[in-house]
Amino acid sequence: MISSHLPVLQVVLPLIAAPLCLLLRRSSLLWILSFAASLAAMIIAWLLLQQAGSSGVISYTIGGWAAPWGIEYRIDTLNAYVLLIVTSISTVVLLAAKKSIEQEIPQQHWPMFYSSYLLCLTGLLGITATGDAFNVFVFLEISSLSSYALISLGRDRRALTASYQYLVMGTIGATFILIGIGLLYMLTGTLNMHDLAQRLPAVAQSKTLLSAFAFLFVGISLKLALFPLHLWLPNAYTYSPSIVSAFLAGTATKVAVYVLLRFIFTVFGADYAFSVLPLTEILMLLAVAAIMFASISAIYQSNIKRLFAYSSVAQLGYIILGIGFLSVSGLTATLLHLFNHALMKAALFMALACVLYRQGDVMFSNVKGLGKTMPWTFMAIVLGGLSLVGVPLTVGFISKWYLVVAAIEQGHFVLVAIILFGSLLALVYVWRLVEQGYFHNSEEDHPRQEAPLSLLIPTWMLVLANIYLGIDTSLTIGAAEQAAQMLLGQAGGGSP
Amino acid sequence: MINIILLGFLAVVAIAVAMMRDLFAIVMLFGIYSLLTAGIFVSLDAVDVAFTEAAVGAGISTILILSTLALTSREEKQPTHSFLLPLLVVLVTGATLVYGTLDMPAFSDPEAPVHQHVAPHYLNQAEQETGVPNIVTAVLASYRSYDTMGEVTVIFTAGIAVLLLLSAFRHHEDEASNLNDLSHHPVLRYIARLMIPFILLFALYVQFHGDYGPGGGFQAGVIFAAGFILYGLVVGIDKTRQMFSESKLHWLMASGLLLYIGVGIVSLLLGGEFLNYNVFAADPLKGQHWGIFLVELGVGITVTATMISVFLAFSEVRRSE
Amino acid sequence: MSTFIDLYNYWIFIFLMMVGFYIVISQGNLVKKIIGLNIFQTAVFLLYISMGKVKGGTAPIIMAGDVSYSNPLPHVLILTAIVVGVATTALAMALIIRIRKAYGTIEEQDIHEQDASL
Amino acid sequence: MWDILVSYCSDALLITGSFLSLTFAIGLLRFPDFYTRMHAAGVSDTLCAGLIVLGLVLQAGISLVTLKLLFILLFLWFTSPTASFALARAAHRAGYRVSEQEEVASSNS
Incomplete structure (x- = not known):
């Protein structure tokens, strides 16, 4: 009986835990409750992926009202896959959260911090699970508002301005999305995505539809931090508390990519999206610009969190590049990199949380000699960095491999060169770190002082996942390929 | 015209x-x-x-x-940077929208697609299916009640965010608040005290009459909170804070949202889908009635509590630079 | 000419949206940006509500007799969106108060200068 | 016959109310200092609102709407004088003074 309600429980379980956090007074209970909720959500996501894999699309009508009249949850391989990414990153990050939060956030804020964290998780899951266009907007705002609050908790006062900047840009993005959804509704009279997909071909010639597409694309790109709309991201990731950086870097932009995929492929249909606009060229151009510009910016940063934030913008470029190919291997690369990049960035930001825990800051001067004083933490950073570069036996290699294959398939050899050059740039900034950590001695004579185990173990869980999934690829590639085929199948043959 | x-x-x-x-x-x-x-x-x-x-x-x-x-x-200071780029962005955006309007159905055209597909179902069936003559309430609290749950969650989130940001800046009991200037005006105090019971009464009317006329949990919550905010202004912030301690407000904020989700969970336990009110009673209409009533109550409670705590958080910020 | 009569409503909304949008991206004062954002959003709400209007229709509260009603769905959506808007405004105002406490100013220019001088 | 009479009365009330409101708006712009302007605004609140609501009451006939309108009127009659009072007092405290006639004359010339 429970199994039929999994789609809604996926979102509702973390949601219930959020107000409960506010009522709990014991701080140890807070962490247990949040972790339990996130873990439960992860198990549900896993079960949903199994169900979606075996039985195709799962539809759940909320309130018992049939689809276009009520709100429908519609789970297929694609959302189940993204749900799994979000919940697993959230769970591992929470595992480490307790220690890091104890240090970075005053105790009186803990209940509200955990509550916001769970609300953010709820919002992200809600966006991913829903099959209703307006419901996307509502849950988008839940996740956005809570992430503004989470970011503003950073200790530096620049966290406040970063949060404000994100708030303004995020709200503009959300309003653009609202305009886009409104125009779609105007054309079809429905808000259900599946229903929209069936009704839009009839009005494919409409100028209003083109305008709706433009607004949705720009709005989602703002949320996704697609170059050149990425301005909010470096500040937001740099100044927020470590745990929040790790969580957001692993989840928020990934969900935005999902929304883009969902609208392009499911709602508008690839036929429309790629024929009416030169979308392939637009996506490729933006992606290449993101890879080049952000990688080069990353090299010049002195704050390591900021370095990895710029690297995130570059990695999003790879993810977007895969969409541009409009082929199964391209989309598989996109989806693989979605998961892999979440793993790498969460691992890296968690390792930085360890550094921050001991050193108080994450400037380049703080990692001098870290290879000796915090060997495990620094090893995690190095392995995560190698994965970022795309060295074989790491997950980064797998997704770049697929991307290169997709580029060669279509004869885009320039893009192959750019992908390789981007990896080279990544190597440069990772090498700068390695150099500081292993070949410089720290100015003061620090005793060997490793981060606490409760931080180190989750970090290494992610690092090991980076390596394990880079060797045994059956799990991720299977789901990614299935989802990619589904997206393109819809694009080619009309209804699924 | x-x-x-x-x-x-x-x-x-x-x-x-x-x-x-x-x-x-x-x-x-x-x-x-x-x-x-x-x-x-x-x-x-x-x-x-x-x-x-x-x-x-x-x-x-x-x-x-x-x-x-x-x-x-x-x-506001005179801004110094260039206006050209913003103007360009705005013009491009506006042009895209104007381009989009060219194929729009004429304003208030009853033949427009919006009026053909989903809406007629609401207008023709909603009263029979939910027993609520105000279709907006029916759609809000039943057909799309999940959106409304999201809306309550948004309010709750904003409340928490404001508390997170401002609670560290609470002034202490001994510092006199500047905002309660009004408490020294006998006329204002008298009139306000006369009005407050009516404001609260009106809020209750809006809360429970939402099925038949404009209104509902959100509007009622705002009005209810406005009554208490007025009380805070004329009697003093400290007195209002005594009435609504922080933990009490937290409790209220959370309980409204929990009530909403609880309605969903109970319907799930009774064998229906999440937020399917039909299973609450043998007669689906009665079930709908209960469901909508409870859900609107949840909205009202959370909105009231959030508005009051946001107001208190703003007015308790220390003025010192 | 008939296009103008049919669409002038939408064009005014677009004009309002763009005024709001312009305020957001061109002004340096943090409070004014948020007011611009609100104007922008409110104009979008107007766009939604106007698409629900039916000629000769009345508010969608079912009455006896043969009456034509306006479309209730945009109303529901916008109710939710208004609430989201005020939630954003409240959060933004709290942030601005904190920024003022941390920087002593609410002008973007001054904040950048202070950060750059660090 | 009765209907026509009522509707004429209602129209007359509405037009008078609107006209007064217009004159007060002009007054608000033209009067020399804060207090005289407030005088214009305050009176417009009570008298105009009263006339307009009465006009509407006549149109509505005897129904629930009438009752609601009367409540609105009552509410306005309580609140707007209070608001004017609070405003004047705040202005007085903030140091606004009634401007002298000569000053006005000199500033106009």
Whole structure:
């Protein structure tokens, strides 16, 4: 009986835990409750992926009202896959959260911090699970508002301005999305995505539809931090508390990519999206610009969190590049990199949380000699960095491999060169770190002082996942390929 | 006709906001803008929306921005950077939208697609299916009640966020609050005390009459909170804080949201889908009635508690620089 | 000409949206940006509500007799969106108060200068 | 016959109310200082609102709407004088003074 309600429980379980956090007074209970909720959500996501894999699309009508009249949850391989990414990153990050939060956030804020964290998780899951266009907007705002609050908790006062900047840009993005959804509704009279997909071909010639597409694309790109709309991201990731950086870097932009995929492929249909606009060229151009510009910016940063934030913008470029190919291997690369990049960035930001825990800051001067004083933490950073570069036996290699294959398939050899050059740039900034950590001695004579185990173990869980999934690829590639085929199948043959 | 005049006013007000430098005047103009919008909503038959816009835009938002100005500064500096790029962005965006309007159905055309597909079902069936004559309430609290749950969650999130940001800046008991100036005015105090019971009564009316007329949990919550905010202004913030301690407000904020989710969970346990009210009673209409009642109550509680705690958080911020 | 009569409503809304949008991206004062954002959003709400209007229709509260009603769905959506808007405004105002406490100013220019001088 | 009479009365009330409101708006712009302007605004609140609501009451006839309108009127009669009072007092405290006639004359010339 429970199994039929999994789609809604996926979102509702973390949601219930959020107000409960506010009522709990014991701080140890807070962490247990949040972790339990996130873990439960992860198990549900896993079960949903199994169900979606075996039985195709799962539809759940909320309130018992049939689809276009009520709100429908519609789970297929694609959302189940993204749900799994979000919940697993959230769970591992929470595992480490307790220690890091104890240090970075005053105790009186803990209940509200955990509550916001769970609300953010709820919002992200809600966006991913829903099959209703307006419901996307509502849950988008839940996740956005809570992430503004989470970011503003950073200790530096620049966290406040970063949060404000994100708030303004995020709200503009959300309003653009609202305009886009409104125009779609105007054309079809429905808000259900599946229903929209069936009704839009009839009005494919409409100028209003083109305008709706433009607004949705720009709005989602703002949320996704697609170059050149990425301005909010470096500040937001740099100044927020470590745990929040790790969580957001692993989840928020990934969900935005999902929304883009969902609208392009499911709602508008690839036929429309790629024929009416030169979308392939637009996506490729933006992606290449993101890879080049952000990688080069990353090299010049002195704050390591900021370095990895710029690297995130570059990695999003790879993810977007895969969409541009409009082929199964391209989309598989996109989806693989979605998961892999979440793993790498969460691992890296968690390792930085360890550094921050001991050193108080994450400037380049703080990692001098870290290879000796915090060997495990620094090893995690190095392995995560190698994965970022795309060295074989790491997950980064797998997704770049697929991307290169997709580029060669279509004869885009320039893009192959750019992908390789981007990896080279990544190597440069990772090498700068390695150099500081292993070949410089720290100015003061620090005793060997490793981060606490409760931080180190989750970090290494992610690092090991980076390596394990880079060797045994059956799990991720299977789901990614299935989802990619589904997206393109819809694009080619009309209804699924 | 009325529309054209109101829209003209709106355009003038918007331009004035863009041109002016005195923030205080801008906020007042913004309140007027909201009120005008509410007027247009009425003329476009959206009474519920007008009600909310008047309460929120002209009321809550304006109060929040004003109290922020009181804590910051009221003059805006002359910006120095170039206006060309923003102007270009705006022109491109506007052009895209205008391009989009060219294929839009004419204004108020009953043949437009919006009126053909989902909406007729609501208009023809909703009263039989939910027993609520106000279709907006029926859609809000039953057909799309999941969206409304999201809406309550958004309010709850904002409440938590404001508390996170401002609670560290609470002034202590011994510092006298500047905001309760009004408590020294005998006339104001007398009139306010006379009014408050009626305001609260009106809020209850809006809460429970939402099925039949414009209104519902959100509007009621705002009005209810407004009553207590007025009380806070005339009697003093400290007295109001004594009435609503922090933990009590937390409890109320959480319980409204939990009530909403609880309704969903119970319907799930009774064998229906999440938020399917039909399973609450043998007669689906009765079940719907209960479901909508409880859900609206949840909305009202959370909105009231959040508004009050946001107001208190704003007015308790220390004024010292 | 008929296009103008049919669409002038939408064009005014677009004009309002763009005035709001312009305020957001061109002004340096944090409070004024948020007011611009509100104007922008409110204009979008107007666009939604106006698409629900039916000629000769009345508010969608079912009455006896043969009456035509306006479309209730945009009303529901905008009710939710208004609430989201005020939630954003409240959060933004709290942030501005904190920024003022940390920097002593609410002008973007001054904040950048202070950060750059660090 | 009765209907026509009522509707004429209602129209007359509405027009008078609107006209007064217009004159007060002009007054608000033209009067020399804060207090005289407030005088214009305050009176417009009570008298205009009263006339307009009465006009509407006549149009509505005897129904629930009438009752609601009367409540609105009552509410306005309580609140707007209070608001004017609070405003004047705040202005007085903030140091606004009644401007002298000569000053006005000189500033106009």
